[in-house]
Amino acid sequence: MSRTRCFLPPYLITTLAQTRPEVAARWAHTLAEDHRLRTARGTGAVSGPRAGAATGTGTATATGPAWVVHTAGGRTVLPGDVVRSAGDPETGDLAVDEAATGVAASLALFEEVYGRRSYDDRGATVSVSVHYGTDYVNAFWDGTQLVFGDGDGEVFDRFTKPVDVLAHELTHAVTEHTAGLVYQGQSGALNESVSDVFAACLKQRLLGQSPAEADWLVGAGLFLPGVDARGLRDMAAPGTAYDDPALGRDPQPAHLRDYVETTDDNGGVHLNSGIPNRAFHLAAVALGGSSWERAGRVWYTALTGGDLGPRVDFAGFAAATVAAAERLDGVRPGPVEQAWAEVGVTPDGAGPASPAPAPPRAGDRVVVRRSGGFAGRTTAGAVDLTGDDARAGELRDLVGRIDVRRVGSSAPQPDRFVYAFELGDVQVTVPEQDLTSELRRVADLVLRDDL
Template structure:
């Protein structure tokens, strides 16, 4: 019998007890193998690489049969379907594969961040499982079916705590709406409310709060607005062409209607009220460098994702991309607030106007892509992967070097940058897992520890020898394909560095074959940065 994932947790769960008969079997039978890797925290599978024959099953029938086969490993009693909800099925035409995303459920309530992905090859057989599953969720008071605390009281608790953090918030960009989840934090599982607090004043913030639905205690909180920056001609004096809209014989606006649902650029004229006023001009020759860059680079980032990865805007369905420039005064930041891009003008010393860097614009818009796909939670290792994905695709869109933000950061210091994927240590970030930051600052080192995965991506693309491991480079194009495929199909909200390695290997296998040079290089790249 497997051990409970947390000492003292009850092993009983209130579920139906219908027996099941597996309709299909793993090709390697039921014995444990190296192809089934278990979570150290929960002792449940976080990766299954054993091939699983469909035996005439497809769609949901195949998925349920597959999960039933590993039911004992997941420590599930009763009906497997009570523990998972199928969120989406995506077909990849390039690889002729199917990818399923599931959500762990407990008594009909989603378990926050605990998602799983299951992958099916062109022959209809399951090739792999990635994700995290919390077993044996107890039925004690924390896990009661009904919350003692109302949504209104939970929100009041979060707002009171937020006021201590940033001061009084009078207006929210998105109306706060508490949502009920099972929330697992530091070895405890709670019935909780998740609340997003999205605001601009007194300082921009996008805080996530988790409030105990029985006691009202704040279980966890973190701010999802990061601190990287932007691009433009603008800003650096280069001229660029971009789409606008003619409103009348003497009026043009920064609205592009040729891409998805559109790309629009606004200005707050140094206020903090979003989205501001749509940029306009009388002769269609634009002299506002920050606006020019924000608009043109948003178009360029859209084109990259559409032309390279077949993705229509950040949500995959053509969502409008809205940018606002001249936010506040001397504001040294740019951020994605969950619905749009926002750029400060910088103070001229730390930053130039932040929309002036293509890699920064692409970095921030990639946060939106990540939010709509893997949903990597912005804390600890998953948060570092979130940042790293934005750095990787910022570098891919910019495509001139492996630095981040060098065009707008510290203009008085030639060659300076925010981060380097080639050499993270040049800016104080680790380039090996053994050097990772383990403290609590910066949401658990989301910017710092991004250097580990950044270095792996650089080695994969360019090759090199690192910590005695030689990696054969496969080029930017194949590297980008692997990371995009991993991000959109394999990674889940709580993916850690080990899951990133497996996701990259599986993505390379899908795209190039199990015995390909690309797969070998992925393995070597993660060996080189100490991620197993």
């Protein structure tokens, strides 16, 4: 089953499309490739805990190398050609060698610190593909492999360049095989946050930094010179990672009182992840030692202990981390509970309810909103079917042929796109993996001039 997790949040893509029209064609190409890839790779959904959830208890014997890196060579066919495997020397290709270094270091973190053998705890070979597409501005885990683009040459550099991007995507695979956090609302924000947590742990481990010394940035180095951005997210101070004319201002909240109620991006999973991200930072500083050995072990124990439901909210996850700290030698639960309190989360309390779906809107027009992706940004467009827009005729025909009752309804998946359609007086939200050919065409037509 395919479970694609992409790196860029939709709100960032939307702002870039509006503020950097000179690169809109590149973004349109990337989004079109996301359509083609994800709809071609299955319709599985994360719905609950996976096999191998226990720590260090996998029993199957690994039969292949720890990891293999492929090159797609600028094409969109996966996995591409094998260029390097575990044990091979560097190739001189920056993306290939960065991917190799990042995935090897991520696997070492999970095995050497937490006793986990690969993402499935059974020693599965990690398949990686680089040089995917042309000017592709994303990275994702699709349920079978990691895929990385080379960036657009205008705003984003190679997605293999920051080592924490590799760790973030591999951790989505770990979460899929353990707690199976549903990618919607608070459980989805936790899914994103857990990936950022172990991305930070990896970077700090490689740099030999303490929590007080670390910069706590996710994706530092991902932006090209001239872009006013320290990184994509700041776990210590959510909402401060960037403030740039092309990107806008970092919109992440740092406290539960500022929780963003939205139907975009699966309920704002890339936005609201700032709240548990800051809780982890505060816990790591308070617990002392290294982030990966102290706070990271608490979070890993909570993730893999079997106590989390797939739709757990912030309060439930906070309770699991406090309970994990109580069970672990050398860790005090008090600082963990206080860290959550400082971001407004009480382990025994309940977080805000997920926003209700927007009601259908009547009218002779077609509206499409696309959200998700690693950057968590939203793109929207509308076409009046009664006007003289050249797209109206084809859209009227498509709308007449679409039966929304037959559209799939898979669960949202990490870092993958979600489409909200208003087709006249009918409204439907469709995960990318469930798009029909007609709905894909509607999205292409409506968003064409808005990318």
